[in-house]
Amino acid sequence: MKLEEIKPLLSDMRKNNVTKDKFTFTYNQVNFEVIVLIDCKPFELLFGVVGHNFSFILNLYPGFQLQNLPDYVFFKLCEILNLKPGKDTFTSFAFLKYMASKIPNQYSRVNIQPHEIIPYKVKDIPDAEKKYFCGWKMYREDSPYSAKNFEKTREILGESTFIFCKEHNISSCWTNEVEKRKDYTPPEII
Structure with a gap:
């Protein structure tokens, strides 16, 4: 499906030099949160079903082509939404078109934190239990140690942050203790 409704939001995100944004919508009395990530290829839409232990990621390809809902996602949504699959009841196309109608035109000005992503x-990152960002560790050129956590940095903080960290020998630091968050x-601002 072509997701042209996201064009204004992406344009405003670029204008404001941000790579992450979030919006919410309600479908059949169930709340959804969508995090939009544009510092990766393809872009990603992270869907979370509020109050349920279920989330999924859809890729957004060039030309605003949105990945179809995988079957297991569709059938889990049928269960959560208490809807029967079918042309006259509930389809993945109807769900995605409805979500598209709820995409805001402007960036929310909300700073998305890594633990939200x-x-x-x-399942794609090492040390997933360490979900709270707690700073940066910079290594000098003459240090016997070198930066790490590059894959986690790429997956959670984005491609441009990953490249900057790799070029400047900087590690992202993580903890599982919320009080240290x-x-x-x-990294270029600190």
């Missing part, structure tokens, strides 16, 4: 990508700031 990790639940969606838990810090608000995310890009």
Whole structure:
């Protein structure tokens, strides 16, 4: 399906130099949260079903082509939404078209924190239990140690942050202790 409804949001995100945004919508009295990530190829839409232990990721390809819902996602949504699959009851196309109608035109100005993204990508990242960002560790050129956590940095913080960290020998630091959590700031600002 072509998701042209997302064009204004993506344009406003670029204009504001942000790579992550979030919006919510309700379908059949069930709340959904969608995080839009544009610092990856393809772009990603992370869907979370609020109050249910279920989330999924759909890729957004060039030309605004949105990945179809995988069958297992569709049937789980049928269960959560208490709807029967079928042309006259519930289809993946109807769900995605409805979601498209709820995409805002402007960036929300909400700073998405890394721990909000990790639940969606838990199977793709090392040390997923360490979900709270707690800072940066910079290594000098003459240090016998070198930066690590590059894959986690790429998956959670985006491609441009990953490249910057790799080029400047910087590690992203993570903890499982919420009281040690810090608000995310890009490494070039600290």
